[in-house]
Amino acid sequence: MERKQSGRPLGRRLSGRTMTAVSLLALTAAALTGCASGKATGGDADQATASAGGGTASGTKSSGKNNIYVIGGKSDDPFWSTVKRGVDDAAKLVKSGGGSVTYLGPQNYDNLGPDVAKLTLTAISQNPSAILVPDWVPENQDAAIKQAVTKGILVLTYNAGGTEAAENVGAVKYVGSDDYEAGKAGGAKFAEEGAKNVLCVNTVPGSANQEARCKGIKDGAVSKGASSRQLPLPSSNFGNPSAVTQAIKGALLKDSSIDAVVTIGVADADSAASAIKQAKAGDKVKLGTFDLSQSQLDRIKDGSQLFAIDQQPYLQGFYVVSIADQYLSYGVLPPQNPILTGPLLVTKDNVAAAIAGTKAGVR
Known part of the structure; x- marks a missing residue:
């Protein structure tokens, strides 16, 4: 996993050099699209x-x-x-x-x-x-x-x-x-907002990018004085809201020290939100996720979700x-490698722009 972007500020977009390359590509593509x-x-x-x-x-x-x-x-x-x-x-x-x-x-x-x-x-x-x-x-x-x-x-x-x-x-x-760097950004954000024990819910265990995400969450949390562990669930649970909700609820009830939950995708984040509510832990447990959907953005806007990593x-x-x-x-061929498309943390500070992009079908 490429990990050379660790110096990039959290929540910032791509570097100017990388963005220039991809912007030129986009302009070329747009011109051709017109034909x-x-x-x-x-x-x-x-x-x-x-x-x-x-x-x-x-x-x-x-x-x-x-x-x-x-x-x-x-x-x-x-x-x-x-x-x-x-x-x-x-x-x-x-x-x-x-x-x-x-x-x-x-x-x-x-x-x-x-x-x-x-x-x-x-x-x-x-x-x-x-x-x-x-x-x-x-x-x-x-x-x-x-x-x-x-x-x-x-x-x-x-x-x-x-x-x-x-x-x-x-x-x-x-x-x-860079999934590892994306995870680090999320883990650090949790810790900066006061979380001490972060649970990373992984419904596709063994997948390289999901493992990198949870590892990044852990390292980012640890770098700011917090801790994190992974909750691996059978991949058959992916897309099964009831199973994921019950698994997260069980983990919260078993370990009252968990004060943050992050999921690897938006469907699981909806399940996590339900689990937190059912466990009556909404006043204590912060929620974050990788990727975006309208429900994530709505929760970020109303303050019931801390962030989404886009x-x-x-x-x-x-x-x-x-x-x-x-x-x-x-x-x-652009000389930059990798061509980075993220990560970008969506929080209450920039959620309005993300909502507009989601409605257009491109976020």
Whole structure:
């Protein structure tokens, strides 16, 4: 995991140099978008070939046109619907050059590493120009990713893994947040607001980015004099509000010293809010989460949630597709690695702007 950004102030946006690079890319993309006509098409992400930007996944590149495969999360996962919005918008650029973008995702997260490895092999079998994939579980995924690189397929990793993991598999770039640094920001924020014992709820244990998030929470809390431990739950609990609520409620009732809870995603944060209420601990337990949704923002606004850590998923989807397309077409590649899209802490001080972005479908 790349950890070179530890000196960046909490809650600040990207550095000027990195932001300049990605801003130039965005301006180029916006100009090209104006030349494209029609909307990107798509369907469900789950084990599907949802061709975004027109065309079909024919299994070969046609006339040198870019045929890009994007592997991501479940289609009904709120975070990944925002990533896919970015993918679909960037796919319009690919379509303008006669290419196509196909999105693949697992049906669930119960067997994440092996399932995503299989999706990577499926993408390889289609002889694509590029495969863009999060490196969630390296021990399961890396062999498949390296196979793509060996076959001469352009690979970029995004969302999970960081620069070190990208270099290990031969990917040319990593696009996303630094999950460890994001966690450190959240852990430090809790401690600065008076929390002493932070519980990090992990419903996808073993996933590299979720483990990095909880480790960051712990290190950030410890750096400010607090402590933290992880509550790992079976991945089958992901998306099961009742199970997650009861598990968190049980932990709070068992250990009255817990005064802060952070979750790895927005659905779990809603469950945590219910658990805190049911445990009658709302006056003592602070809540934080990774990622954004309207319910998180509403709670931050009314003061019942301390923060949400935004990795700006729309940018992840938009940038990774745009970078791949520009590199395949023109050999253009931003020199910065990683291309960071976060973290950004959303608190009561900046929640109004985040609410506007969420309503637009890009936060």
